[in-house]
Amino acid sequence: MLPGRKEIKDLFEGLLGREIAITDGLPVDIGIPKPVVASYVDDYGHLRAVAVMSFGLAARSGAALALIPKGAVEAAEEDRVLPPNLFENAYEICNVLAAPFGDAMGEHLRLADAYPPSSPVPANLLSIAAQVAAREDVDLEITGYGTGSLSLVVAA
Template sequence: MLPDRKDIKDLFEGLLGRDVDITEGRPVDIGIPKPVIASYVDDAQRLRAVAVMSFGLAARSGAALALVPRGAAEAAEEDRLLPDNLFDNAYEICNVLAAPFGDAMGTHLRLSEAYAPSSPVPSHLLSVASQLAAREDVDLEITGYGKGTLSLVVSV
């Protein structure tokens, strides 16, 4: 019910136009700096999945998508403030993640919402993001930009 690692790798490489290494990761920390959290719903508007993108992955992939220098992502991490342009790019990556999620689950999913690190996140989404079952946690290393973590969680 979860996208396989090859699909995740292919999605990031296709969007970013860069090589991406994918390895086993740990669940994204929901503490500080806060991650980007995205929710996915089916056609009946039921919550089906959540993606949690570490602050570092959001900054790095957001920068890589727009060909912004790596220093912008590093500055965002240092300041613990994700600029709007990097969040907008991370949001778009979350939007595209709906397809492999839906394919793996055998249903049409769409991005319902993505929450910036500075935005409050509904408690039910935090609960799903923290569950231990039905999840895939991976580290992604984007060539020229560095590493971040992605957690994909199916709502059970």
């Protein structure tokens, strides 16, 4: 019911045009700095899945997508503020993640919303993100930009 690591790796490599190393990870921490949280719904509008992208992965993948120098990532991490351009790029990555989620679940899913680190996240999404079952937690190392974490969780 979850995309495999190969699909995750292929998606990030295809979007970013960089080699990605994918390894076991821990659930993304929803503390400070806050992550990007995305929700996915089916064609009936039912919540089906949640993705949690660590602040570091959002900044790194957002920068890599637009070929923004790594210094922008370092500045964002130091300030603990994800600039709008990096969030917009992370949002687009979350949007594209709907396809492998839907393929794995055997239904069409679409991105309902993605919340930047500066915005409150609905409690029901945080509850799903904390579930122990039906989840995949990985670390992604983006060549030239560094490592960040991703958690994919099926809504029970």
